[in-house]
Amino acid sequence: MATIKDVARHAGVSVTTVSHVVNKTRFVSDEGRERVEQAIRELGYVPSAVARSLQRSATNTLGMLIPNSSNPYFAEIVRGIEDRCFGAGYNLLLCNTDDEPRRQGAVLQVLAERRIDGLIVVxxxxxxxxxxxxxxxxxxxxxxxxEIDTLPCDLVETAHMQGAVAAVQHLAALGHRRIACIGGPAGVATAQQRTEGWRIGMAGLGLSASPELLHPGDFTSEGGYAAMHAILRQSSRPSAVFAANDLMAIGALCAAYECGVAVPDELSLVGFDDIEPARFSCPPLSTVAQPKLRIANLAVDMLLERIEGRRQEPRKVVLQPELRVRASSAPYRGDRQ
Known part of the structure; x- marks a missing residue:
């Protein structure tokens, strides 16, 4: 591979001049710049990103840590962040912890070794x-x-509790009174907030959120599938179910189909996130939509504000979700209350 010295020799200039042309650090005459650029093209010279980062103390690279790259919700967030990074002249280095908290330390060490300029963490x-x-x-x-309460950093999140309340209110407005909840994994704040929103929504409407109506899940389709089978085995079945994310809701749809329970004629179902497959499930899934593109754009913009020194104090942004009503929820038609 051609080196900066090869370019300087080919162009008949100093190594310093080549460096100034490549890094745009000082004025170089038009004639000198053209000679350097022609030499770069002819030799196929590629500047060392590592060397440039050491010189500038910046890599124009952001790191991102996500729990599960196979979850469409995170995939959609990542896509928005990558687009925003590209538009701002930054690369994105993505790491996946596979839903294992203990892997986060090892992954962060990898990101630190890559000399990232900033970090986005889920x-x-x-x-x-x-x-x-x-x-x-x-x-x-x-x-x-x-959110991590003890960490003074920026935060972008959705009002998860309010979104769950909206899901319960929607089902109650359709005449459902016995509304079950498929919760998320223990120790995950979003899961806890959505489950709490289900409880608050039920209490606010004078409905019982009894323990037999709450079923554990793990934010996967398999978890929703297993939880729905457990729900449908109950002697006093609910007429509606709120699943704390869309993946579990899609798994729950599959379980209902296997058990011969028609959605929404015999059982209404609402999810959370509005991932792309939610529109194409059968029936299309009613869900609480997170503003994923706005989350992605805000995360990058807030990070660049800090990197560029335009803001010092931590900032917290809480976005409002939106209920998307589709064909998986319908008025109560049975007598199982």
């Missing part, structure tokens, strides 16, 4: 070591979806 649940690990990176950090 945490993987309870990990007491995570706040200290993030502080140790000493780079601007934005949390998405899942």
């Amino acid at each position: 945490s993987s649940g309870e990990d007491p070591a995570l706040p200290d690990l993030l502080k140790g990176l000493r780079v601007p950090t934005v949390m998405v979806d899942r």
